[in-house]
Amino acid sequence: MNTILKKSDSFYDVYERRPGADKLTTTYCPGCGHGVLHKLIAEALDDFGVREKTIFISPVGCSVFAYYYFHTGNVQVAHGRAPAVATGIKRAHPHSVVISYQGDGDLAAIGTAEIMHAANRGEGITVFFVNNAIYGMTGGQMAPTTLIGQKTMTSPRGRTVNNEGFPICMSEIIATLKAPVFVERVMIGDTKSTMHARQTVRKALKLQIEKNAFTFIEVLAACPSNMKMTPSRSRQWVKEVLADYFPLGVKKDVSGEFERKDLSRMVVKNSELHDALNIETAKVDSEKIAPYREKIINEEIKIAGFGGQGVLSLGTVLSEMSMRHNYEVSWLPSYGPEMRGGTANCSVKISKKKIGSPLVANPTILIAMNRPSLDKFEHDVISGGLIIYDDSLIDRKPTRDDVDVIAIPATKIADELGNTKAANMIIVGALIEYKNLMSQEVVLESLGDVLKRKNLVELNQKAILRGAEFIKNLKK
Amino acid sequence: MVTSKSRGHVVIDTEECKGCELCVEACPSSVLYSSDEFNTHGYHPAAYKGEGCTGCGICFYTCPEPGAMTVYKRWDLMTDTAECPRCGGEYKVFHTDEKPEVLVCTNCLKPIQEKVIPIR
Incomplete structure (x- = not known):
């Protein structure tokens, strides 16, 4: 038994994140229900010794700044998405204690889908749902939980069933699902109910800590400011009016027979994945790629053109070939809704180091296959970079003088070979030759594995050779 | 006091x-x-x-x-008292569980020590 009741260690001593001079008090109004629930949660985290491994998800609403106060891990999420983010966090860190904290506008309106499915999956998280029958932070608009006849900013004549429907009883809905383990509605009204809420908060957190159970606690709380009542009168209202429509009590409790949920992650081996996708592991002669083993490469490539010019497949061929040289690779396409026409571009990263993000904002190499692409991306290329453009289709020269520029009439050469669609492979051949990124021999050998249409392999091999030849002539 | x-x-x-x-x-x-x-x-x-x-x-x-x-x-069972430089008087003190050697003033809940670190 604690002999001293003081500010929990799960709160920061000083709320350094809070802007302004006052770093000691919360942003909540006098008499707000959030503060009490915060206290109950923090006290439980202290007593169970799990503060260090707790991740608290702050919602949108008055409690949006819960991360000012809780000395735990914190994530603040978009409106209604707390259970979805909590799902991801709990799965990535199964050992952690994840608390999803939401208000009624957040959980019962915009976030209905997220909470329903997180509950239905029985994610190992604890959800605290603060129901004050109103949108608090935005100034007292009608929420899904607003009572019939209750006057709010957006229901000045009182909520009516015909117009706005009935208040949603979330606890009862969640309790009908199979996966939730413990669902209870409590209130912060008088002393007795608050102390009962304390026990419920502790039980819910304990169930997560011990059994990874999904628990859902609805807390009826007062919003004195928006109800335009004194703090004391508003708690009375919660007790007499709100708790009358939303009956308190345990809605579901199967914690007794529930066995600890195993959250260990399913790890798929590479070989299993290859079998499942029916792909053979590429076999590359290690002697041929040996010269490239020590090569330092960190290229960010932007490839852009019309849809149908083979922009994306240019990227996939480059990526596939890079993988065969044991480089780290990412490939990110971007295209319009049209199957043909429109513009398309893709970003390819080829590096010796692991790649953090597939986005390419400032390419080291730009491959422009039409005029709009050159116009759009020319100025993004880093100084000292490379621009390769198809001068059979683009009628202007790049204006940059701080980059290398190669003009290659790819479409024209491809036309001579008999198929304009091979223009992309001509550029592949030229790029590989110019930058000496990889072994041409390996590329030509592996092309059959990479291309879907096997009857075009020979044509594309020719195209790659013609591209390389063009660069060789240029270098002379 | x-x-x-x-x-x-x-x-x-x-x-x-x-x-x-x-x-x-x-x-x-x-x-x-x-x-x-x-x-x-x-x-x-x-x-x-x-x-x-x-x-x-x-x-x-x-x-x-x-x-x-x-x-x-x-x-009533807390009998230890000490001079708190922050509160400017003698107050009851207690030892915290985490750091038993530290004396904490019951009036301001801050540790009693010679050098007082001001709150930012």
Whole structure:
């Protein structure tokens, strides 16, 4: 038994994140229900010794700044998405204690889908749902939980069933699902109910800590400011009016027979994945790629053109070939809704180091296959970079003088070979030759594995050779 | 120096109190009242009459502000006192569980030490 009741260690001593001079008090109004629930949660985290491994998800609403106060891990999420983010966090860190904290506008309106499915999956998280029958932070608009006849900013004549429907009883809905383990509605009204809420908060957190159970606690709380009542009168209202429509009590409790949920992650081996996708592991002669083993490469490539010019497949061929040289690779396409026409571009990263993000904002190499692409991306290329453009289709020269520029009439050469669609492979051949990124021999050998249409392999091999030849002539 | 023989004792941080008066109403022994003074936020903070607290903790769980209320149970058994440089007087002190060597002043909840680190 604690002999001293003081500010929990799960709160920061000083709320350094809070802007302004006052770093000691919360942003909540006098008499707000959030503060009490915060206290109950923090006290439980202290007593169970799990503060260090707790991740608290702050919602949108008055409690949006819960991360000012809780000395735990914190994530603040978009409106209604707390259970979805909590799902991801709990799965990535199964050992952690994840608390999803939401208000009624957040959980019962915009976030209905997220909470329903997180509950239905029985994610190992604890959800605290603060129901004050109103949108608090935005100034007292009608929420899904607003009572019939209750006057709010957006229901000045009182909520009516015909117009706005009935208040949603979330606890009862969640309790009908199979996966939730413990669902209870409590209130912060008088002393007795608050102390009962304390026990419920502790039980819910304990169930997560011990059994990874999904628990859902609805807390009826007062919003004195928006109800335009004194703090004391508003708690009375919660007790007499709100708790009358939303009956308190345990809605579901199967914690007794529930066995600890195993959250260990399913790890798929590479070989299993290859079998499942029916792909053979590429076999590359290690002697041929040996010269490239020590090569330092960190290229960010932007490839852009019309849809149908083979922009994306240019990227996939480059990526596939890079993988065969044991480089780290990412490939990110971007295209319009049209199957043909429109513009398309893709970003390819080829590096010796692991790649953090597939986005390419400032390419080291730009491959422009039409005029709009050159116009759009020319100025993004880093100084000292490379621009390769198809001068059979683009009628202007790049204006940059701080980059290398190669003009290659790819479409024209491809036309001579008999198929304009091979223009992309001509550029592949030229790029590989110019930058000496990889072994041409390996590329030509592996092309059959990479291309879907096997009857075009020979044509594309020719195209790659013609591209390389063009660069060789240029270098002379 | 606090000389109360009561079983419990309550300390209210006047700057953190928002004057909602919920504790005043909830206290079963009616030993809390709303002060006539203002704090810097313009609220009338709650105050303790100085006698009669039982240490039940109801005010602590009623108060929405995490750090405004501190309740000492078994106040009568706490006998150690020390001079607190921050509060400017002699107050009861206690040892925390985490750092048993540190003495904490019951009035300001800050460790008593020679060099006082000011709150930022």
